[in-house]
Amino acid sequence: MNDPASSPAPPSASASRPRDWLLATLVVLVVVLHALSAHLPSPYRVSLWTPVFTAWMLSVLRNPAVPVVAPVLLALAAIAAGLGLAGWWPCDLRCQGAGGYQRIAGIPVLLPGALLYAGCALGLAGASRWPRLGRAAGVALWAAAGASGYFLWLSAQLKLDCPLCASVHAAVLAATASRLMSPPRWLVKVAAATVAAALLAAVYTLRPVPPPPLSPASTLPSAIDQGATDRAEHGRRHGRRDAPLVAELAIDLQCAECARQHRDLLAALAPALAAGRVELVIRHLVRGQDSSSAQLAQWAFAAAAAGNHAIFLAGMLGSRENATIAELRQRLDELLDGAAIERGAHADAAVIRRLVDADQRRLRALDADRTTPALVLLERATDSVRQRWQGRFPAAAVAAALEAP
Secondary structure, three states: OOHHHHHHOOOOOHHHHHHHHHHHHHHHHHHHHHHHHHOOOHOOOOOOOOHHHHHHHHHHHHOOOOOHHHHHHHHHHHHHHHHHHHHHOOOHHHHHHHHHHHHHHHHHHHHHHHHHHHHHHHHHHOOOHHHHHHHHHHHHHHHHHHHOOOOOOHHHHOOOHHHHHHHHHHHHHHHHHOOOOOOOOOOHHHHHHHHHHHHHHHHHOOOOOOOOOOOOOOOOOOOHHHHHHHHHHHHHHOOOOOOOOOEEEEEOOOOOOHHHHHHHHHHHHHHHHHOOEEEEEEEEOOOOOOOOHHHHHHHHHHHHHHHOHHHHHHHHHHOOOOOOOHHHHHHHHHHOHHHHHHHHHHHOHHHHHHHHHHHHHHHHHOOOOOOOEEEEEEEEOOOOEEEEEOOOHHHHHHHHHHHHH
């Protein structure tokens, strides 16, 4: 007969509490470090899969405290975005040509995601008092895991690298993995994850947003058109036209990263421009998923023809994506004479369309039509690529490359 007094006592909840808090802290640190790495140049960022792998390894302990991590991080991200502080942990999808994946039916993905994950956390926290609520939260958490798994798979297929997205989905997968042996049954878990992934697959399309259609190649411009073309080309170029090097800069006027880097990049190019070693050509990338993208590019060329390209970029670069034309026009009026810019765009509409289309063709030829900003340094004599940068890159590296013989 076994002596009850000699039987080992089951581990108490308080005994596992240090382990729970340690694991939760480690998961938070992984995600925060990944967020901080967003400020590093692309080659030095934490890999997309690093937080996912780390979170899954940590969750082997099946920690019940981890489900709280995801909604807290999502809430912080939502608050930062609402306060205009998203730059400290940016979502790079727009600057990689995948801005359409940030919304579902016009609603930011972050909003329903935050509500879902917060509901999961509350339901799991009250599972001991309301078992049915806890079971429902468990099913919802596995549905969230299916959604996160789909988004990570989609990111891999499209070669997207967004620190915010990877961090949030890693936290969700860690929360789910921490409850591998908890209810519901495995059939229900797999079904919830599969249905969520299938619904998202029905909403999204697995392909980059198609580029805007280009106008057919036109005949030679008239003398009047040629004058307008020369003015616009002159207005968007910097440096000597016979410089041995040409730096072609692709920007998206609604890309936050382009806006963040533009001033530093111009400062890095300034010595070489002044010395006549390089000519800078700023080309405007048009995103097919945003109807206002083409309008902004047309205004940029009209401003360039009027000699106001630099002022236009200083104020309009980083414009809100999916902004209405009226909203953009109001912002334009704060910088320049918006009516004059629109009159110029209308008067030289054929010229500007040719210039916009020429930029799209040139950027595709240079393989610089996806992630912005993109800077391609070429030898003028041969039009061969000497070096290229894209995404988040250090301006000092550009300056050093221009100093090299």
